[in-house]
Amino acid sequence: MKHGTVKTKDVRRFDQGIDDLLNTDEIERMGVLWGPPGTGKTTALTLLANKYDAVFIRALGCSTVTSILGDLCQMLGYVGRDGKRMQRRTDMIEFICNRLTKEEGSNKEVSPRPIFVDEADYCFSEPKIIDALRDIYDITKCPVILIGMEEIARTIRESSKFARRITQWIEFKGLDLEDTAQVAIEMCEVNILPDLIEYIHRETAGNIGRVKIGLDKVEKYARANRLDSVSAADWGERPLYFDQPIFGRKSGSRK
């Protein structure tokens, strides 16, 4: 297998979304990214965080406004005495805004950097966190992108006050047949015929991790059998990946 990231439709959409947030004037620069597990959110996030030099923070179940602001300060280079963070929230916001808008050591203006908040579902347990993020966005005009599971989009939709500010709604749906074919072409070093691609897509249900494991297996099979191309007939009924077991009812569990 070759190494690299395939620009699937989801990744392209995410990239376009961030680009729009950064370069379109007079829009609310907030976005939300959601999707089920195994659709490549984290990989896409890492790729684009590196591309746009983003500030990345992760919300936790126990996160508070102070802890989120403290994390942001640390990510922007604040080193307190003995590793302690600032005492006042206003000081923290001032520091964050200063670092996001001006170059360190000089007063030169810098281009806005996106802020990625992973596991943003937890931010909605304390609405003040969202308010603080909104304040930062209002002052700095740096786009804030909230990343979470499927529930996050629903939660935001229910809060109409906050939903108005979100201009990019990006859903990660997983791989469709076209994406699976693209991954097979770009990553595999043997030729995989369309019928086998269709079979892999059907079996893996668009889960990118499973597709990768399946393609790796097919490639190893082709190498072992000295095949240049593999079809569904060659592959047969071999398993593509090892799925979760389905257990029957435990004997004696019900009397």
Added chain:
Amino acid sequence: MKGMKMENKKRYTAEELRRCIWRSLDIMKTVTVPILLGTIDGLGLGNARKGLRQLETHGYVVKKGGRVGGCHQKYVRAQNVPLLPPLCERCGEEFAVKICDPALKREREKEREKEGKQIEDTARAARELFYEEKEKEREKERAGRKGAADYPNEGDRVIPSELKERLERQLEGVSHDAA
């Protein structure tokens, strides 16, 4: 060049590259070289290995588990620093330096302390000299003012010469009258 296809690869400085590796480690927790190639756009295999090796030399990254046949070596963060500093905090040197020795840092600190002491001594000497000169100037000024004054100093009191003469004349007059 004619007939050569130029790839539109992003070029990274060494520091940018290390920051990208550090960010990937922050988000993904565990990375391998293929993961880095996938998450840093336009990164080459050699540069990925080099960046990881530099971070490992300076104790920012450690290998996780043994290397199993067919699998790639995993790397995890060894220090909980949110933002990678431009210089190694342990040895005080750049990450490109192949040896990370804390003794080097101590030596550097001693040198800096020495330099600092020398600067302090020189500054103190210069300050003293300056004050001495000022004091001299003030003394000169004081002396100059005395010379220019019209009132000679007599004991504690200063009596103008004209007044002195008049007083003497008056005293003489009084003594004559008394006689």
